[in-house]
Amino acid sequence: MTRPKFSWLGLVAVCVLIGTVLPFLVIIPSSFTSGAYLTFPPQGFSLEWYARILDRPEFVHAFGFSLQLASVTAVLATIIGTLAAIAMSKYSFPGKAAVNGALLSPLVLPALILGIALLMLFSRIGIAGTFIGLLLAHLLITVPFVIRLVLTGLSGFDYNIEKAASILGASPLRVFWTVTIPLIKPAIFSGGIFAFLVSFDNVTISLFLVSNKQTTLPIVIFNYIQDSLDPMIAAVSTIVIVVSLVPIVLIERFYGLSKLFGLSERSETP
């Protein structure tokens, strides 16, 4: 292995990367300030602003609502997406390429347009501003991710193993649970976690579908910071960052973030 040596390229790259994490470097320390105003660098250290969140029921309620929405979205998206991915990997049928393209297409359209289309449909059928409306919208944008991830996980899958199990007398359901699922568990697991993350952090679609009572945490933050900035909102933001970081670390451990984003992990050494 080569010893690390100074390079201008590395220096420039590190500066740019510091720029991209700058928002976090500013928000997180400021949330622990003991001063009355939002300043950077913060003054002193206290957890006072975290305690203050508890006095604001709208934040507490939205946090619970977001967690609930993201969890239900993750579970349902994982089930729907995994089933679809298995159908497409295991069988060949007429129009398969078209079905595959159609299932991934919600990710191609701008969230702005999806949000408007769903707002119009949901207000017509009376589920705008409800949990079920938000759930359907979040499923639409998370199922494609699960399908893509599970399809990748299944790409090297040897279906002879399933045949072997059924020859040995296992029922189709048993084959599915004890043979197929365990072999693609990392992909399914990462798909679900990623669905949680996408749902928990979504603003662009949620903004069209929330109501005063049923609203998510990022939307409450969005509305709040248009009027005022204080250390309490930095504390709320820090909590969102931490809740987002947990799934990210889990995906990195079980699957690999670069694989998720289509970068091969292979090293270029010949």
Added chain:
Amino acid sequence: MTIFSRRAAIAVLLAPALVLLLGVFILPMFSMFVTSLTSPEGGLGLDSYARFFTDGYYWGVLGKTATIGAITAVATLVLGYPVALFMARSDGWVRGVITFVVIVPHLVSVVIRNFGWLMVLGDNGVINSALMSLGWIQRPLQLLYNEFGTIVGFVDSFIAYMILALAASLYNEDPNLARAGSILGAGRLRRFLTITLPLSLPGILSGLVLVFSLVISSFITPILLGGPRVTVMATLTYQQILITLDWPFGTAISFILLATTLLVVTVVTRAFETKRYKEVFGA
């Protein structure tokens, strides 16, 4: 598969995803398109589209949107290229760490990242207080609630896409080419300009097109960092839909936005495919 026939199995497995797609995507998209064709008097008509294209103000908004999109795309290229190149030139854990640092901020809500930039760029923000305490400026610079603040927020939001697009094409470069260039006497800069840069052209193009199309349909960042003074197509749509409640006009603007995206993607891809790009890559 004794109980289910093959066809039934496929149907059962695909049904939930297809029902979701049909009910929550295809149906609403179609009905949204019909709404954009509704004229104020009821009935179908192109009134909303005509209203947009006959008013100079809206052309101005379209122009400003495209300008902000183009500036952001070029800025992410200039800032992202060194990072992608560094990723491609390093290996092992260094590459892993950089990839992680590139991707992670992008996975946290845009609202949070924009909030961070409010703290950095504000009148009492990190940059202004640093410059004032150094005595370089007397009054705070206006870095926020204008086009500049918006572009900074956009660059931060979308640079990850650019870096990943560039890295994907830089990873494919055969290191033997650089060795051959070096043996033939080409210096560092010459090797970069004649080998690496041309080979990364597909990544550059797809990065530019991707960032441009993401920027022009974003409305959170212009609202938070641009404020009321920065009106782009996406914020105009947002106002028409949620505030003015003029749904035919709002949906018409969003379809004009979508058409602009498709036009730019097609024109840029075509233009470059028919030139040297095609000779080099034999597309």
